Amino acid sequence: MIFKDLGFEPQLQEGLDMMGFEKPTPIQEQAIPAILNNKDMIACAQTGTGKTAAFVLPILNKLCKGKTSKINTIIVSPTRELALQIDRQIEGFSYFTNATSFPIYGGGTGSDFDAQKNAIKNGSDILVCTPGRLLAHMKFNYFDASGVKHFILDEADRMLDMGFYDDIMDIAKKLPKERQNLMFSATMPPKIRKLASNILANPTTISLSISKPAAGITQKAYMVHDKQKIALTQHLLKGRDLNHVLIFCSTKKSVKELTRILIKANLSAHDIHSDLDQEEREKVLLDFKNKKVKILVATDILSRGIDIKGIELVINYEVPNDAEDYVHRIGRTARADRKGEAITFINGEQCLKFKQIEDLIERTLEKTPLPNGFEAAPAYITEKRNRVKKNFKKGHFKRNKHFKNKRKKS
Ligand code: ADP
Ligand code: MG
Numbered sequence: 001m002i003f004k005d006l007g008f009e010p011q012l013q014e015g016l017d018m019m020g021f022e023k024p025t026p027i028q029e030q031a032i033p034a035i036l037n038n039k040d041m042i043a044c045a046q047t048g049t050g051k052t053a054a055f056v057l058p059i060l061n062k063l064c065k066g067k068t069s070k071i072n073t074i075i076v077s078p079t080r081e082l083a084l085q086i087d088r089q090i091e092g093f094s095y096f097t098n099a100t101s102f103p104i105y106g107g108g109t110g111s112d113f114d115a116q117k118n119a120i121k122n123g124s125d126i127l128v129c130t131p132g133r134l135l136a137h138m139k140f141n142y143f144d145a146s147g148v149k150h151f152i153l154d155e156a157d158r159m160l161d162m163g164f165y166d167d168i169m170d171i172a173k174k175l176p177k178e179r180q181n182l183m184f185s186a187t188m189p190p191k192i193r194k195l196a197s198n199i200l201a202n203p204t205t206i207s208l209s210i211s212k213p214a215a216g217i218t219q220k221a222y223m224v225h226d227k228q229k230i231a232l233t234q235h236l237l238k239g240r241d242l243n244h245v246l247i248f249c250s251t252k253k254s255v256k257e258l259t260r261i262l263i264k265a266n267l268s269a270h271d272i273h274s275d276l277d278q279e280e281r282e283k284v285l286l287d288f289k290n291k292k293v294k295i296l297v298a299t300d301i302l303s304r305g306i307d308i309k310g311i312e313l314v315i316n317y318e319v320p321n322d323a324e325d326y327v328h329r330i331g332r333t334a335r336a337d338r339k340g341e342a343i344t345f346i347n348g349e350q351c352l353k354f355k356q357i358e359d360l361i362e363r364t365l366e367k368t369p370l371p372n373g374f375e376a377a378p379a380y381i382t383e384k385r386n387r388v389k390k391n392f393k394k395g396h397f398k399r400n401k402h403f404k405n406k407r408k409k410s
Pocket of ligand 1: 020021022023024025028045046047048049050051052053307
């Protein structure tokens with residue numbers, strides 16, 4: 001199938017041509033006709049499969065056919081960066097149409113708030129929002145939700161992880177009852193089903209997801225002590241002319257520390273985390289995209305949805321807490337059929353956690369030996385729990401015997 005088969009309005013097709021989109025991805029092929037048919041939908045597909053265009057294109061096509069002066073579509077996303085990215089993608093697709101879109105998120109200046117207020121008052125067709133800021137605007141009477149026909153949740157599972165359940169329900173309550181609801185998620189845990197049953201009416205379900213990293217990613221893992229990680233990172237980066245490296249740390253503290261050391265070692269590195277204000281975050285991302293900064297050290301604020309072309313290497317400086325997060329983090333590379341590399345550092349305490357990841361991706365990764373000159377690495381031991389269990393059983397048995405003997409005596 002090619003996009004032309006979907007029969008989009010010519011001005012939208014022109015935008016697709018300009019962006020070089022020829023063939024829909026599988027999720028787009030399935031979702032677009034159902035959305036054009038005004039069905040509610042829950043769609044689950046792994047990261048990097050083109051979910052944004054799957055919901056943006058049919059909405060834009062409807063807007064080509066007729067738009068009003070009121071807000072038509074509300075898209076909610078978990079992070080500011082993602083809201084901005086979706087808005088930019090809409091801008092690209094809608095270039096030859098007269099549909100308008102505006103990002104609504106917090107963290108900026110007062111004039112940002114006013115610009116958002118104006119876009120809302122002027123009835124921007126599409127608002128791409130983070131939940132908190134959208135609710136803040138909705139409290140004012142300039143917010144006219146009466147024309148909203150589409151309510152879209154992107155990265156719904158992430159939003160629930162971030163505690164946005166009540167916010168999402170509050171937003172939904174303020175929208176007209178007659179509307180189309182779409183939920184996109186990378187995973188389908190029970191809490192997503194619950195949200196879906198509260199928001200969606202008789203939805204089409206699309207599930208293409210098995211939590212597996214894209215085939216183009218070469219995955220590697222090292223067993224390594226914490227104190228060896230900096231040297232290993234430097235070793236891995238040394239002599240390779242990489243333009244786009246993303247390093248994930250689990251805490252802001254380790255993000256800052258590692259960045260400081262990389263900069264000291266004359267590497268082009270920058271950190272990104274929630275302590276930076278919005279303007280700084282956007283500047284860092286832009287510098288990274290433009291190769292002014294080649295190594296970006298990040299917390300998980302960047303693990304979802306963010307699409308930066310040509311990330312060559314992702315390093316998990318620590319094993320992510322949640323096995324699913326592993327798939328998301330390394331999904332930042334090898335997007336849309338490209339190739340990439342993902343390397344995970346495992347210390348002695350994180351073996352079990354990594355084992356859970358291996359179970360999820362249904363693959364055991366070879367643990368690459370540390371380079372020459374490094375002290376011995378910790379061993380990869382995943383049987384700790386079993387051994388404890390066995391010992392416990394033995395002890396238990398002994399105690400029982402002892403107990404029995406005592407009973408005999410008495
Ligand atoms: P997801 O939301 O599923 O993680 P995105 O919507 O961010 O994925 O898309 C991932 C990348 O693939 C983006 O760079 C996007 O521009 C590109 N892409 C999506 N659909 C197509 C397509 N049909 N043809 C070419 N590139 C596409
Ligand atoms: Mg996405």
